[in-house]
Structures are given as structure tokens and as C-alpha cells.
Amino acid sequence: MLLRKKNTLINIFAFFIKKKFFIGFFISLFFIIFCFFVLNDRLLLLNDYKYFFLFLTILQIFFYFKYFIDISFSQKNFFIILSLIFTGIIISIISIGSLWIFDHLNH
Missing domain, CATH: 1.20.5 (Single alpha-helices involved in coiled-coils or other helix-helix interfaces)
Incomplete structure (x- = not known):
């Protein structure tokens, strides 16, 4: 019984990993958390964050196009x-x- 539940959970996890939406969701979640920690001066030691955030924003827009809107x-x-x-x-x-x-x- 336990082995059957374990295989079911593995199959559900494999199903969600194959979907582009969940990959895009986790990538966008990473960018949001990363920007939050950079903004709070906890991760990087940069003097000027403006260009760094502009780069991350443009990169995130491209990921949204690819994974959420499905535009290649x-x-x-x-x-x-x-x-x-x-x-x-x-x-x-x-x-x-x-x-x-x-x-x-x-x-």
C-alpha cells in the first residue's frame, strides 16, 4: 500500500514537472525571491541596483513569454x-x- 502511494506521488510530481507552466512558475518565484533579498541588502554588495533590476526584469519578461504566454x-x-x-x-x-x-x- 505504501509503495503504491509512493508511485502515485512520483507520477503526479513527474506530470507537473513536464508542464511548462510549473517550470515557469518556479523560475518566476525564484526571480521574485532573489529580487526581494537583493533589495533588502542581504545578498549582493552592489552600489547601484538600477541596472541589475532592469536586467532581471527583462529576463523575467522573456521567461513569461516563453512559459506562460507560450511565445517562442x-x-x-x-x-x-x-x-x-x-x-x-x-x-x-x-x-x-x-x-x-x-x-x-x-x-
Whole structure:
């Protein structure tokens, strides 16, 4: 009976390991915990964290594309990636333009 339960648990674990979603979940969990400890000055001795966090954020976005949205960077998905880049540019223009307008209001 105990051997049967053990094999069932192993089969369940093997099923979840094969799924991309759980691999992406554990990778994103690692990045979140890693950023938390770096932010609290417990892990790295860096003077300027801005570029390090920017790198980790970009890396995490690529992992989200691969594991959660299931977009691979290939010729087949060229227009999907192009539309994501275009959407990011439009959102950046709107956000930066709004911040510029708010910063230059003379009231």
C-alpha cells in the first residue's frame, strides 16, 4: 500500500514537472525571491541596483513569454512579437508623455 502511494506521488510530481507552466512558475518565484533579498541588502554588495533590476526584469519578461504566454522567438511568431513590441512602444509613449506633461505644468 505504501509503495503504491509512493508511485502515485512520483507520477503526479513527474506530470507537473513536464508542464511548462510549473517550470515557469518556479523560475518566476525564484526571480521574485532573489529580487526581494537583493533589495533588502542581504545578498549582493552592489552600489547601484538600477541596472541589475532592469536586467532581471527583462529576463523575467522573456521567461513569461516563453512559459506562460507560450511565445517562442521564431519566424512563425514574427507578427505576434512585432505586435507586442508595437504595443510596448505605444504604452511607453503615452506613459512618458503623460509624465512629461505633469512635470511641466506651471500651476
